[in-house]
Amino acid sequence: MNWTRADAWLRSHAPELHAKFLPPATAADVAAAEEAIGAPLPADLAAWWTACGGLEEADYAPLVPEFYSPFGVGRALEVREMTMRIRREVAVDPRVGDVDSYEARKLGEPAGSLIGDLWLPLFVPIAVSASGSYLFVDLREGPLHGCVMPFDNVEGADEEPLWENVAAMLAGVAEWLEGDFLAEWRP
Secondary structure: OHHHHHHHHHHHHOHHHHOOOOOOOOHHHHHHHHHHHOOOOOHHHHHHHOOOOOOOHHHOOOOEOOOEEEOOHHHHHHHHHHHHHHHHHHOOOHHHOOHHHHHHHHHOOOOOOOOEOOOOOOEEEEEEEOOOOEEEEEOOOOOOOOOEEEEEOOOEEOOOOOEOOHHHHHHHHHHHHHOOOOHHHOO
16 A cells, blocks of 8 residues: 555654654444445545544644645544534525535535535545645545545535545655655655
8 A cells, every 4th residue: 555655754754743643543443434424435545544543633744745634534534524514504505405405416426526615425534734625535426436536615626536546645645755846845
């Protein structure tokens, strides 16, 4: 797994940051997350969380290009619940109908489709930027099931997926850490 490469780089080049990572999730933690979400997690996300516990909110570190800090499973579930609650209150323009109907329509669209500013129950946050925007895994059905998309604080999910899955994202993290470009932004 590509997280192993990133983890090795962090151990060697940023041991103080490496020490701030929380313990990885257990299989029981992953099963509890799947139950809370109501859907199975993609294998690559489950594998990442059982290898990487993420960072506490106070320990922000821009490890995921561009400048996102990874969540572990516990923080991801907290952020998911909070964001669903807040976005249901403010996201839906009254002209499109009630929130439940709008959400049901959006849940029926394929993974990777643009959604606007409603946070769906099948969105799993996996990282946060310093500005409070998120990366999430889209668990809706379709060819892009499991893709990684950005969710901007203002625009919502109005951009194409950044990676086809978590494994591709982690490959990008490892390449970014091991590469020579953007060296000044490394942790």
